[in-house]
Amino acid sequence: MRTSKEIGKIGEEYAEKHLKKHGYKVIANNYAVAGSELDLVAYKRGALVFVEVKTRSSNAYGSPAEAVTPLKLRKLRAAARGFWYEQQKFGCIPVWSRLKNDFTLKKVKSARLDIAEIYLDCGSVRCINIIENAEDYIWLIKKD
Secondary structure: OOOHHHHHHHHHHHHHHHHHHOOOEEEEEEEEEOOEEEEEEEEEOOEEEEEEEEEEOOOOOOOHHHHOOHHHHHHHHHHHHHHHHHHOEOOEEEEEEOOOOEEEEEEOOEEEEEEEEEEEEOOEEEEEEEEEEEEEOHHHHOOO
């Protein structure tokens, strides 16, 4: 039987593959900042997306998204703010370019939190549900 940490890691791997398949560039995994951790940070067409991954093998304890409590949301906001202040340069984020084989600064026009619900059945994905824009983080990138 797998531990909850192992199940979570499997879910994060599946979520990352899913995002890449849908055109996102994953720019950070398990980014620790401000006493919290961002499971995935991705970029697509001007959108900076912080992804909280929740994995379940059953609904015995509720849906995965129900595990994102108000306290967790506060921690995610603080972590997103920390990521932005550590990584952004003039409103841009470094994103890896395979063509240039180097980082390229990409303009950030919006920011948000998505929740990736991963349902497992015997270690394989039964279902992936992405709740886009669970919270809008436009406040993060707006100038005062």
